[in-house]
Amino acid sequence: MINAIAALIVCAAVLYAAFAGAGPLPALGPAFNPVTGAWTMAADAANSSQSQTLRLAGLEKPVNVTLEPDGTSHIVAQTDHDLFLATGYMHARFRLFQMDLLRRQGEGRLSEVVGKAALDSDRFELQLGLLRTAQAEWNAASSRSRLAGIAYAQGVNDRISEAETNHQLPAMFALLGYQPKPWTPVDSLIVKGDMTQTLNFTDTPLVMALLEKSLGADLTSQWFATLPPNPQSPYDPGPYPPAVAPAPIATLSQVSDSEAVAAADAYQRLAALPAGLIATGGDSNNWAVAESRSASGGALMAGDPHLHLTLPAIWYQLSWDSPSYHVSGVSIPGTPAVLIGHNQHISWSLTDAQNQQTFFYLEHEDSAHPGRYLWKGAWKSYNNVSYDIPVLGGPTEHLTVKLSVHGPVITERGQTTSVWWAGNIPSQDLDVLLGIDQAGNYQQFRDALRGWYSPTHNFVYADDHGNIGLISAGYYPQVAAGQPWLPMPGTGEDDVVGTIPFDAIPQAYNPPDGILWSANQRQVTADYPYYIGTTSNFFEPPYRAEEIHHMLSPGTKLSAADMMAMQTDTRDYLASEIVPVLLQAIPGSAEKDLLASWDYRMEINSPAATIWWTFWQAYLASTFDSYWHSRDVKVARSEVNNALGQDLEAWTLGDPNNAVFKYGGSSNTAVDVMRLAFTSTVSTLTKQLGSDPSTWTWGQVHQRVIENLAQVKGLDYGPRPDGGDAYTPLAAPDFPSSHGPSWRMVVDWGAGTFQAIYPGGQSENPASTWYSDRVDTWFNGKYAAMLTADAAAKAGGAKTWSMQP
Amino acid sequence: MRALAGVILAAIVSIAGVLAGAWWAPFVAGLAIGFVQPRARFAVPAGAIVGLLAWALPLAALQIQYGAGSAAESLAAIMGFGHLGAIPIVLTCTVGLLLGLTGAWLGSAARSLAYPAISR
Numbered sequence: 001m002i003n004a005i006a007a008l009i010v011c012a013a014v015l016y017a018a019f020a021g022a023g024p025l026p027a028l029g030p031a032f033n034p035v036t037g038a039w040t041m042a043a044d045a046a047n048s049s050q051s052q053t054l055r056l057a058g059l060e061k062p063v064n065v066t067l068e069p070d071g072t073s074h075i076v077a078q079t080d081h082d083l084f085l086a087t088g089y090m091h092a093r094f095r096l097f098q099m100d101l102l103r104r105q106g107e108g109r110l111s112e113v114v115g116k117a118a119l120d121s122d123r124f125e126l127q128l129g130l131l132r133t134a135q136a137e138w139n140a141a142s143s144r145s146r147l148a149g150i151a152y153a154q155g156v157n158d159r160i161s162e163a164e165t166n167h168q169l170p171a172m173f174a175l176l177g178y179q180p181k182p183w184t185p186v187d188s189l190i191v192k193g194d195m196t197q198t199l200n201f202t203d204t205p206l207v208m209a210l211l212e213k214s215l216g217a218d219l220t221s222q223w224f225a226t227l228p229p230n231p232q233s234p235y236d237p238g239p240y241p242p243a244v245a246p247a248p249i250a251t252l253s254q255v256s257d258s259e260a261v262a263a264a265d266a267y268q269r270l271a272a273l274p275a276g277l278i279a280t281g282g283d284s285n286n287w288a289v290a291e292s293r294s295a296s297g298g299a300l301m302a303g304d305p306h307l308h309l310t311l312p313a314i315w316y317q318l319s320w321d322s323p324s325y326h327v328s329g330v331s332i333p334g335t336p337a338v339l340i341g342h343n344q345h346i347s348w349s350l351t352d353a354q355n356q357q358t359f360f361y362l363e364h365e366d367s368a369h370p371g372r373y374l375w376k377g378a379w380k381s382y383n384n385v386s387y388d389i390p391v392l393g394g395p396t397e398h399l400t401v402k403l404s405v406h407g408p409v410i411t412e413r414g415q416t417t418s419v420w421w422a423g424n425i426p427s428q429d430l431d432v433l434l435g436i437d438q439a440g441n442y443q444q445f446r447d448a449l450r451g452w453y454s455p456t457h458n459f460v461y462a463d464d465h466g467n468i469g470l471i472s473a474g475y476y477p478q479v480a481a482g483q484p485w486l487p488m489p490g491t492g493e494d495d496v497v498g499t500i501p502f503d504a505i506p507q508a509y510n511p512p513d514g515i516l517w518s519a520n521q522r523q524v525t526a527d528y529p530y531y532i533g534t535t536s537n538f539f540e541p542p543y544r545a546e547e548i549h550h551m552l553s554p555g556t557k558l559s560a561a562d563m564m565a566m567q568t569d570t571r572d573y574l575a576s577e578i579v580p581v582l583l584q585a586i587p588g589s590a591e592k593d594l595l596a597s598w599d600y601r602m603e604i605n606s607p608a609a610t611i612w613w614t615f616w617q618a619y620l621a622s623t624f625d626s627y628w629h630s631r632d633v634k635v636a637r638s639e640v641n642n643a644l645g646q647d648l649e650a651w652t653l654g655d656p657n658n659a660v661f662k663y664g665g666s667s668n669t670a671v672d673v674m675r676l677a678f679t680s681t682v683s684t685l686t687k688q689l690g691s692d693p694s695t696w697t698w699g700q701v702h703q704r705v706i707e708n709l710a711q712v713k714g715l716d717y718g719p720r721p722d723g724g725d726a727y728t729p730l731a732a733p734d735f736p737s738s739h740g741p742s743w744r745m746v747v748d749w750g751a752g753t754f755q756a757i758y759p760g761g762q763s764e765n766p767a768s769t770w771y772s773d774r775v776d777t778w779f780n781g782k783y784a785a786m787l788t789a790d791a792a793a794k795a796g797g798a799k800t801w802s803m804q805p
Numbered sequence: 806m807r808a809l810a811g812v813i814l815a816a817i818v819s820i821a822g823v824l825a826g827a828w829w830a831p832f833v834a835g836l837a838i839g840f841v842q843p844r845a846r847f848a849v850p851a852g853a854i855v856g857l858l859a860w861a862l863p864l865a866a867l868q869i870q871y872g873a874g875s876a877a878e879s880l881a882a883i884m885g886f887g888h889l890g891a892i893p894i895v896l897t898c899t900v901g902l903l904l905g906l907t908g909a910w911l912g913s914a915a916r917s918l919a920y921p922a923i924s925r
């Protein structure tokens with residue numbers, strides 16, 4: 001009997017672990033079964049790189065896909081419908097888990113598969129309402145978007161069915177113990193919404209409010225001025241047409257009032273969310289050179305959008321050939337569009353425009369009108385909506401959110417605050433992207449962008465006739481009154497009343513000097529007649545833009561090779577301004593000698609780069625930390641370093657006696673504080689790296705890592721030393737840096753060459769050679785040719801996938 | 806001889822089950838071995854071997870056909886063991902072994918309750 005009881009207990013334990021898992025372990029049976037579990041990644045890795053014939057439900061005619069040796073996919077379809085279907089299949093074949101994560105993030109369904117650790121994210125997303133917006137967008141979708149969305153979803157679902165039948169679902173599904181639900185067109189729009197949120201949902205007005213509360217109105221307005229204290233390298237210098245009444249913004253009425261959005265508990269809650277949900281500033285570069293400045297005689301264009309660098313990457317490289325589309329570039333898995341690339345006549349890339357698209361409103365309430373708020377003289381009721389959030393291993397979470405006319409209520413502490421966000425306006429961005437994919441000239445390109453709302457992007461353009469353009473497309477909300485950089489009264493007087501008319505937004509076409517560039521800088525001068533955001537945190541400092549402009553400006557002819565060199569340029573423009581002043585301020589030393597002979601390049605073997613960067617941080621700390629500590633500022637100084645740094649730059653170069661240096665009644669000037677900061681720098685680096693400054697190389701302290709999307713450290717690439725910093729064209733902020741050029745593309749219309757690279761691989765399968773095979777090439781600053789389907793088929797090593805109805 | 810034949814049959818059925826996606830087949834096979842075989846000292850090791858074979862042979866086939874090294878390293882990384890690919894291999898084999906072993910043990914114990922006089 002004892003033996004039987006013991007057997008029963010041990011059996012129960014083993015079967016429980018096998019069927020249900022234990023603690024952090026997945027259900028061991030289905031997860032590690034060598035035939036249908038996670039081990040199938042080995043078969044997937046081997047099979048995906050072989051030629052094959054596939055039968056896909058829903059295809060109208062056969063489709064041919066050529067895969068280059070690096071997995072770049074060239075889809076040739078006889079109908080547009082089949083093109084989108086095949087794209088959905090290819091995305092799902094290589095990125096299904098990534099796609100599922102992205103849609104779950106936007107839908108607030110991560111907790112269902114990963115447990116309560118994702119609850120904050122899910123609550124926030126359901127309140128913000130990406131799902132609601134995506135549903136409204138789909139309900140109003142154009143016929144072109146509907147065709148793409150439905151066919152694409154069919155292709156994804158074909159792959160899900162195939163993978164389930166053949167036990168080929170990505171390993172992470174087996175390890176997490178769930179199956180993907182069918183894909184819908186709304187899911188594609190949610191994935192697009194994820195990107196919009198990451199790039200432009202900001203908490204800056206909340207930050208400004210906290211700063212004003214602690215630092216006071218005077219210092220806040222001085223240090224975080226609406227207009228920047230330094231030149232901004234605008235690409236659109238004017239003259240500008242006089243301001244006219246704002247154009248109407250597409251109404252939110254498409255969104256059912258019964259559906260919910262809300263956000264979190266204001267700044268603290270937003271700050272506590274996982275990285276990536278709130279825009280914290282993005283770094284990207286793009287530029288174009290007209291044929292008059294091009295060595296090849298045709299227009300040049302370069303683009304490198306800077307994003308969180310992950311494995312798998314956000315991009316999937318492909319080309320399309322169908323009756324209506326002949327496009328090559330990168331797509332986001334989950335969406336049926338080529339976001340950046342070229343077609344037969346035009347090329348384009350984008351950077352984040354970073355104008356203000358998020359506004360906070362303080363709702364007026366009183367005890368005599370419970371559950372209501374005052375708006376335009378009338379008491380209105382909030383819409384209360386409830387959601388259920390399934391949680392793995394726990395009870396379902398119930399969430400009730402409130403919605404005012406401005407948007408979701410994000411906190412009810414102190415004063416009820418709601419948020420107006422342009423990303424909540426249903427848009428037709430998918431149709432815009434498909435329109436760009438089909439555009440044949442600047443007029444068509446620009447017309448397509450009229451429908452682009454959010455996030456506002458700087459779309460650079462070049463074509464086969466030598467033309468170049470740059471247009472910062474999207475909504476630029478205008479308020480009737482008030483200070484939009486702070487939370488505003490919600491009683492109606494300060495509401496968003498429209499946007500800058502499309503013809504008046506920043507843009508340029510074929511400028512006289514033949515160059516255009518953007519790097520997230522403010523696009524216009526102080527003369528621009530509309531409010532587009534403040535320097536406090538909306539626009540990036542102009543240093544990358546200045547450096548790019550500096551490199552483009554000489555009168556010499558430029559080539560594609562020059563474009564590539566610029567994309568990996570490590571010259572720090574701010575250093576080139578400040579270091580000469582610093583050298584005047586400090587006494588002689590070995591460290592000073594290193595700086596004096598420095599070329600301002602943040603190269604991994606440069607000790608001067610380490611000294612400069614450490615000095616700049618020390619200089620910021622020496623100047624501002626006393627204020628921060630004495631006034632108990634609740635915002636981390638590092639969060640506003642971009643604004644403070646531009647102030648410090650301006651004062652150092654033009655106002656060294658500014659009162660900011662005289663904290664506590666001292667008579668210090670910029671020179672005194674620089675000396676203090678430099679002494680601190682040498683002391684810090686001596687402790688950290690030893691007494692010989694010649695060994696303080698940048699690569700010792702500055703590394704780059706490309707992180708696994710599922711946050712599996714063992715599947716990261718790196719960290720490894722890399723050059724650049726936050727202010728160099730080769731953007732590499734943070735330590736280690738996990739943010740930077742997510743795709744580099746260089747187009748030379750004169751030579752007919754299109755070259756690109758991204759740091760990752762086509763497959764999310766870590767056992768595949770296509771998981772991270774492009775990273776070394778990217779690290780080394782090399783590119784691969786963007787081949788046509790025909791050229792790819794003729795190249796050695798290509799594989800063919802024949803898709804049959 | 807009949808006992809050995811029975812074990813071989815159980816192994817074949819288990820492997821077929823695992824190949825068909827029924828990863829729990831070794832447990833059922835072990836249960837049957839334990840219940841049919843009167844000697845527990847034979848049944849339990851036999852069940853363990855059947856379980857081990859049922860999971861290890863498909864894994865070996867995977868290695869021969871596709872190469873499992875990269876997948877093993879990836880699984881180790883996901884499990885937090887760096888790139889020690891041997892760990893998921895051992896874990897996989899252990900799961901199969903335990904399924905067969907516990908199935909046989911339970912079957913044998915059940916037999917001893919049902920037929921106490923002829924169970925050893």
